[in-house]
Amino acid sequence: MTLLEVSGVSVSFDGFQAIDNLSFSIGEPELRAVIGPNGAGKTTFMDIVTGKTRPDSGHVLWGEDNRNLVGLSEQAIARLGVGRKFQKPTVFEAQSVRDNLAMALKAPRGPFDVLLRRSVDEGRLHEVAAEIGLEDHLDRPAGALSHGQKQWLEIGMLLAQEPRLLLVDEPAAGMTTAEREHTTDLLNRLAQRHAIVVVEHDMAFVRRLGCKVTVLHEGRVLAEGSLDHVTQNKDVIDVYLGR
Template structure:
């Protein structure tokens, strides 16, 4: 498995507070990775740095076969490079239908010579995406009518429509029913078969369902890494995050 994203010696401070402190780790392709840690561990700042929302004070973030340094690229360019991010609160066009939301998110050319083929391919792609995220029966519904969990799935579908190589997902299980959480687990596991998927999550039961490599952040650094069983048995992880007893 080759490294798709390589974070090397990255640090970031805000008004004297070091949110990220000489952080280094790598994500492969394909791979499913969970990132956990206490509040203030640097999880959100890590995603901000990768997507270009925030610039590091030092270090590099290398991307892809050409090892491009993402710290030199704009947010829009990073998105075009194939990095998608899902925030904790779903962001969809609530007045538009599920179909329209997915159509707006699709990646593809729209030149006049390809419009007929594009329309046919587009319809097939939208149907496939809806099936992938469990919304085939809701294509004609306004997004605002969906449940919280269904809106989360729609946003994941919209991100997948852009065909990212790396998908960053922030607390996808929050506010979901048990059945929705099971479907979300299967969705992320399936997505990670063909791309890198990084899931930031506090819910340890949900992380266990993902059955993937786990990175524990603390004070902006990697505290432990490995299987969930390995990191949850680590004394330092117990002290700073899981607690004793």
Template sequence: MSALLEVSGVTKTFDGFRAIDDLSFSVNEPELRAIIGPNGAGKTTFMDLVTGKIRPDAGTICYGDLSRDLTKMSEAQIARAGIGRKFQKPTVFEDQTVEENLTMALAAPRAPFAVLFRRTDARVAARGAAARVGLEDRMQTPAGVLSHGQKQWLEIGMLLAQEPRLLLVDEPAAGMTSAERERTTEMLVEAAKTRAVVVIEHDMEFVRRLNCRVTVLHEGHALAEGSLDHVCADPRVIDVYLGRQEAADA
């Protein structure tokens, strides 16, 4: 494995509040990484920084061969470079079918004539993307009638269809049934075999199922890192995040 994302000395302040404080860590390719931490730890701000939604006050965020500094790129340039982001609330085109959602998301020229001539290939690719997220039997179903979990899967499928090198996923297990969480775990583990997948999550059972390296954020910096068992045994993590009883149950 080699480093795909290198965050070095990044700081971000909002109206005097330091949301990210000299944050440094790296993500390899391929790798599955979970980021946990209390509310206000900087998890969402971290994603905003990586995707170019906001700019840091200091530090660098290098990507790819690590010669590209994301802090100097626009949101569109970052997306084209292969970084995809899934927000907590699924954002799909509810009036369109699963197939149409996936087709629109495919990484390919989107000019009208290009789409027209690629229609057959796009349909095949969309079906392949649906199979990756367990929706191959719902291709003609309007996205609006899917369950919450299926909408989450569709959005993940739409991102995977774009073949990102780095996929950022925000609380994918929120609102899911136990069976849906299990399927989502399998989906993310499989995706991380060929790319970097970073998951922000509060559900510790879900994080345990991911069986991956965990970074704990607190007050904008990396407090601890390692396996879930390792970070859960760290007294600092217990004090600021887990609490004594939660740590014993983790």
């Protein structure tokens, strides 16, 4: 099933065409890598999907009822099931891993729920911690984790909110070899149940993901297919790989 369909989307900033009649779709579940040179529109694409940027034209259709996300707030889009992980981890470093996950768990967020400090779903918390490989680190301060572990914690905080789509920005940056391997395994497991879009520059990491690849250039889809297919495309070689 198609979960997200970006259709004919364009947006410009001060005369610069950041996204140019872009069409893109991802199924549920599916893992997709998005690559391309700097300025290709990768970040703007994620900004549009999450409601941070409103396009000049086009539609962003979501879910079974093809609801148009354009014009909805970032909070409303997140509540519909779109989660985004930025390149730099944004965890609460003074809090424990447990507390970070507990704060993120999907639960009632009204004023009475906060005042009453309703109990955390410990089963779900441990399930998420095990999924990301941090079950043995629940009592550690998040600030004491390695860079890779902080990335996994942030992915866990997204998972705790039960998203249908995860947008993940350059997860391999700054990781050790072992952390990169753990991350690829984690993303591949999650993609059995979720739609995941990974924006990445590291070709070795993309190859390990073993998924369909979309190449963006000047705000448009330049090529799409397996990594071997797109890396043999003359246009891709000229504008991206040949640099």
